Amino acid sequence: MNHIALKMLMGDTGKYIGIVMGLTFASLIMTQQPAIFVGLMSRSYSFISDVGLPDIWVMDAKVQFVDDIKPLQETELYRVRGISGVAWAMPMYKGLLKARLTDGTFQTCNVIGLDDATLIGGPPQMLEGTLEDLRRSDSVIVDIDGATDKLGKPSLLPGGKPTPLKLGDSLELNDRRAIVVGIAKVTRTFQSQPVVYTTYSRAKNYAPRERKLLSFVLVKAKPGQNPAELTRRIREATGLAAYTQAEFMELTYQYFMHNTGIPINFGISVLLGFIVGAAIAGQTFYNFTLENLRQFGVLKAMGTSNWVLLRMILLQAVLVGSIGYGLGVGLTALFGHAMRHTILAFKFPWQLLVFSGAGVSIICVFAALISIIKVIRLEPAIVFKG
């Protein structure tokens, strides 16, 4: 019987491909669009996940997300250090400063100031130079994307590619000299600005004159400390906000969810993909069943039970569903692979495989259901009509 079912399905190659394509595109849209969405949202907190060493981030109580800098007084660092359960606490400066390029254009950069002695919070991966090179005078570390593109030396030919920054090249940050001593790889951030790492005291020199310049206090809990308990203690003792790394990522993520149109836009895309996929696949599958109604009628007239027919249709649905799903996620992965070095945000967690699998299953079940109803209601006599 299963063999007959497969014969029926693949007998007409055009129809067969039609069903599979419908499901493939449904599965592609339901995987690729959420992957871009997840990629984009994970960029909102990529800076926090890149700085992996500290457990807890301390900041002004009114900070809404990672780029919302409300600087603290410098003495807050020592107050946080004095809280029991804190292994260490380090200052960090984060701010947007203007860099002047050799041709006179200005580029806004994300400048990160690390604690002078320990350099905690540095870039996750150094491509050239070492983090210790920041001890040299006027030294900065630039991320590879910024160095090759936005901070690169502009091409002499109009419209040409900029020459990438090399070690030893100089920049001008707020009228002050900065020498590139390292190139780092960092996870792209939401705004995709070039990232410039330097020491805390040098960052204060680069930054415009302000009374308060301390953006974050990075805290490591002593071994065995409950992070939730420690954040509560820090909050109570200093009146500042203290979040664990996961909480701060969640805070940033929620800010983008609630204050940008991204989730709605991508939600609509995914929904449209689902509806279009369901419509195409459902309709094609239903048409296919209708056309094979004679064959089902013959089988029914020959005494095949409804149960066996149902299994046949389910088999057909599962088969086209699996093929469409496999092709869809494969194409998504291929898309992600092709785009891995571009500016496109793309992140493919395992949850997305489950999500699109469930979506394709729902479409298949829906398509199979309407076909099954038709077949069960079928009178075997129809074969002998017309």
Add this chain to the structure above:
Amino acid sequence: MQIKHILPVLAAAGLVFAGYTVVNSNKPTPIAKAVTEPSTAPFKAFIAGAGIIEAQSQNIAIGTPLPGIVKAVAVKVGDPIQANSPLFYLDDRDTRANLAIKRADLAKAVADVSVAKATYTDAKALSDLAEAVTDRRAISAEELIKRRNAMLISKAKLESAAALVQQAEANVAEIETTLSRLVIRAPVAGVALQVNIRPGEFAQAGFLSTPLLVLGNLEQLHVRVDIDENDAWRFDKSSKAVAFLRGNRQFKVDLVLAYVEPYVVPKKSLTGDSNERVDTRVLQALYRFDREQMPIYVGQQMDVFIETTVTPNAPPEAAPPVAAQGATP
């Protein structure tokens, strides 16, 4: 091979590739290690503060009593210096010329005394001669008075000349004092920590933002610890304290309290702004330590932890509750 057989194979390949992408692209980003391990407090409850090393004598910014061009600098940076030994010399040519004049004045005054003395001797001899005449008829009364008065006048002139000598001597002494003020000497024994003056430069009198010369006694170093005013109520003079060298936490030293400055001072936030505003005020405690235990220089910063019995969350009954909150504006 027919298309109907290719499709399932492609689908299977697609699924495998998707699985590979999921596993491969979701590796956690590597974490940048700290270049040097940060120092950690060895106490359960503690106050943390930044400490700066200074000489026990504090760092003495040497000033000059008189402005002038520097003629010579007698010390180099790092030189050990005896108390009262010269540090630098100011240009003294005009003062020395003045001294020569005053010395000549003195010689003249001394000569004048000899003249006055001779005159007095002469007048006294004539007067004595007249006084010695026993027969009053042999000398007129007028002559006698004349001689006596001449003697008295010349005596007064002699005294005046002697006073002029004293005045001239005082003038000479004044110039000599000025001369000695042109040599700036060490007020205490110590080491020249900084020399910001070179021969030919103009040394200004008065307070300078860059001192001409910084002197300090390095036999015993102190670490000046800034304690935030919000934490000052938790500070206990008798509790233990340790300091860590920045950049290498292996260098750790126990501190002994030297004294606490009872006046809470504004903390300097060094933004380099022309009109610095005050962040907060800090209590400054000075600690002694054994300088043999670590390589350290005056002016270097240290991370200091001071043990305390009260945690910020549990203020003791006696302590005013406002201090615990420390809400910042």
